[in-house]
Amino acid sequence: xxxxxxxxxxxxxxxxxxxxxxxxxxxxxxxxxxxxxxxxxxxxxxxxxxxxxxxxxxxxxxxxxxxxxxxxxxxxxxxxxxxxxxxxxxxxxxxxxxxxxxxxxxxxxxxxxxxxxxxxxxxxxxxxxxxxxxxxxxxxxxxxxxxxxxxxxxxxxxxxxxxxxxxxxxxxxxxxxxxxxxxxxxxxxxxxxxxxxxxxxxxxxxxxxxxxxxxxxxxxxxxxxxxxxxxxxxxxxxxxxxxxxxxxxxxxxxx
Amino acid sequence: xxxxxxxxxxxxxxxxxxxxxxxxxxxxxxxxxxxxxxxxxxxxxxxxxxxxxxxxxxxxxxxxxxxxxxxxxxxxxxxxxxxxxxxxxxxxxxxxxxxxxxxxxxxxxxxxxxxxxxxxxxxxxxxxxxxxxxxxxxxxxxxxxxxxxxxxxxxxxxxxxxxxxxxxxxxxxxxxxxxxxxxxxxxxxxxxxxxxxxxxxxxxxxxxxxxxxxxxxxxxxxxxxxxxxxxxxxxxxxxxxxxxxxxxxxxxxxx
Numbered sequence: 001x002x003x004x005x006x007x008x009x010x011x012x013x014x015x016x017x018x019x020x021x022x023x024x025x026x027x028x029x030x031x032x033x034x035x036x037x038x039x040x041x042x043x044x045x046x047x048x049x050x051x052x053x054x055x056x057x058x059x060x061x062x063x064x065x066x067x068x069x070x071x072x073x074x075x076x077x078x079x080x081x082x083x084x085x086x087x088x089x090x091x092x093x094x095x096x097x098x099x100x101x102x103x104x105x106x107x108x109x110x111x112x113x114x115x116x117x118x119x120x121x122x123x124x125x126x127x128x129x130x131x132x133x134x135x136x137x138x139x140x141x142x143x144x145x146x147x148x149x150x151x152x153x154x155x156x157x158x159x160x161x162x163x164x165x166x167x168x169x170x171x172x173x174x175x176x177x178x179x180x181x182x183x184x185x186x187x188x189x190x191x192x193x194x195x196x197x198x199x200x201x202x203x204x205x206x207x208x209x210x211x212x213x214x215x216x217x218x219x220x221x222x223x224x225x226x227x228x229x230x231x232x233x234x235x236x237x238x239x240x241x242x243x244x245x246x247x248x249x250x251x252x253x254x255x
Numbered sequence: 256x257x258x259x260x261x262x263x264x265x266x267x268x269x270x271x272x273x274x275x276x277x278x279x280x281x282x283x284x285x286x287x288x289x290x291x292x293x294x295x296x297x298x299x300x301x302x303x304x305x306x307x308x309x310x311x312x313x314x315x316x317x318x319x320x321x322x323x324x325x326x327x328x329x330x331x332x333x334x335x336x337x338x339x340x341x342x343x344x345x346x347x348x349x350x351x352x353x354x355x356x357x358x359x360x361x362x363x364x365x366x367x368x369x370x371x372x373x374x375x376x377x378x379x380x381x382x383x384x385x386x387x388x389x390x391x392x393x394x395x396x397x398x399x400x401x402x403x404x405x406x407x408x409x410x411x412x413x414x415x416x417x418x419x420x421x422x423x424x425x426x427x428x429x430x431x432x433x434x435x436x437x438x439x440x441x442x443x444x445x446x447x448x449x450x451x452x453x454x455x456x457x458x459x460x461x462x463x464x465x466x467x468x469x470x471x472x473x474x475x476x477x478x479x480x481x482x483x484x485x486x487x488x489x490x491x492x493x494x495x496x497x498x499x500x501x502x503x504x505x506x507x508x509x510x
Contacts, residue, residue, distance in 0.1 A: 002259075004258045004259065023425075025453050025454060026426075026448070026454045027452055027453055037486075040485055190447045192287060192288055192293075192297065192474065193286045193287060197286065216452045218481045218483070218485025219478050219481060220478070222477050222479070222484060223477055226480060
């Protein structure tokens with residue numbers, strides 16, 4: 001199958017049930033629009049949280065309820081379970097949501113929730129390890145310290161969201177247990193060597209397609225399809241790595 | 256139209272630059288390359304047939320404008336896919352003389368203005384610049400120093416020029432295209448603002464598809480192509496943006 005015919009899997013997206021977002025017509029994260037542009041770009045599944053969970057102070061429990069009620073309604077929507085260590089009972093609640101058949105893993109949003117990831121490293125990554133689920137995180141600024149976190153938690157799979165320019169390459173280098181994954185859900189993919197450098201150095205197996213909800217899926221898809229990497233690597237990034245990493249959830253969803 | 260057919264469209268990059276070893280050049284990094292051989296290679300990969308350029312040095316450094324215009328003029332004779340924007344700095348009389356000589360030759364297609372990097376104000380020099388273009392029925396590409404609406408009075412006053420308010424990014428680009436009395440305002444998708452998920456679609460919904468042009472600004476050529484190929488717009492609009500609008504505005508490109 002040609003790469004452009006693949007149904008892509010977006011492992012990093014967001015939506016809102018409360019409007020388009022403040023930047024329309026530049027960005028629109030209303031659920032209907034996010035689903036429409038995904039369809040236009042041949043994206044068959046999107047792994048989401050609500051946008052409000054990270055940007056507008058929505059509580060984790062409320063965010064998870066909205067996400068999974070939406071996932072129940074639409075076959076193409078899957079959910080990340082939001083945890084916020086500043087909220088009481090967050091791990092207990094997360095444990096309940098993780099049992100949902102379309103729950104792909106845990107999502108920590110230190111920037112949106114206003115805490116230092118390093119301060120809560122033990123409990124967040126410890127919990128992820130305990131429940132045996134991948135955790136997606138997004139950090140602002142230099143991400144190189146995430147490589148150390150990955151080394152300290154070798155049995156926890158970590159998906160570093162929104163691959164950006166600063167420190168992501170270094171974090172991957174430091175993650176010697178190969179338990180660190182990257183998604184491409186950031187504007188930095190406009191740089192014309194960033195994907196190529198990652199694949200040439202680390203291979204394509206730990207790089208996944210993502211949009212952050214706000215970005216055009218066509219932008220990221222085009223970036224991958226026209227990258228100077230092998231066709232097999234493109235297919236892995238767009239689809240097959242997600243199928244492999246989230247095998248159980250995807251199987252369950254197909255039932 | 257299938258995605259394969261859209262990919263077969265030979266795109267025209269309406270807005271690009273390159274570095275060539277000038278002391279004022281933009282710096283290449285591990286993630287970002289913008290030398291001409293690299294850009295030509297990318298064009299080959301991304302099925303971009305022709306590129307309309309000014310050198311980076313000519314927009315970054317007013318002192319370099321005249322020499323770079325000459326360099327670019329000669330280079331276009333040697334590189335079949337390369338076309339020229341002649342750069343004018345309104346404080347440099349010779350740059351007007353160069354434009355006078357070069358416009359109308361086979362590969363110099365229009366005028367490039369970069370007020371923010373050259374360090375002048377359109378308010379001060381707009382009438383001189385746009386009047387010059389108007390007399391010659393020229394196309395002007397401007398890197399805007401303000402919201403696009405700022406340029407509308409000049410577009411209405413100088414009806415024989417066509418004004419490309421570069422870097423489609425928001426409602427401020429769409430409004431002047433819609434409101435220009437003489438339909439002489441256009442925009443291009445170059446830069447990184449068009450990576451967001453609704454802007455191209457919103458501009459097309461507003462009826463601007465015949466005045467949007469594909470451009471890269473040297474950011475990854477493939478992502479810009481993917482942004483259009485997979486946009487939630489009609490196939491006809493994709494054809495127009497990727498190629499046909501450029502051929503209509505510059506029939507010389509078809510020669």
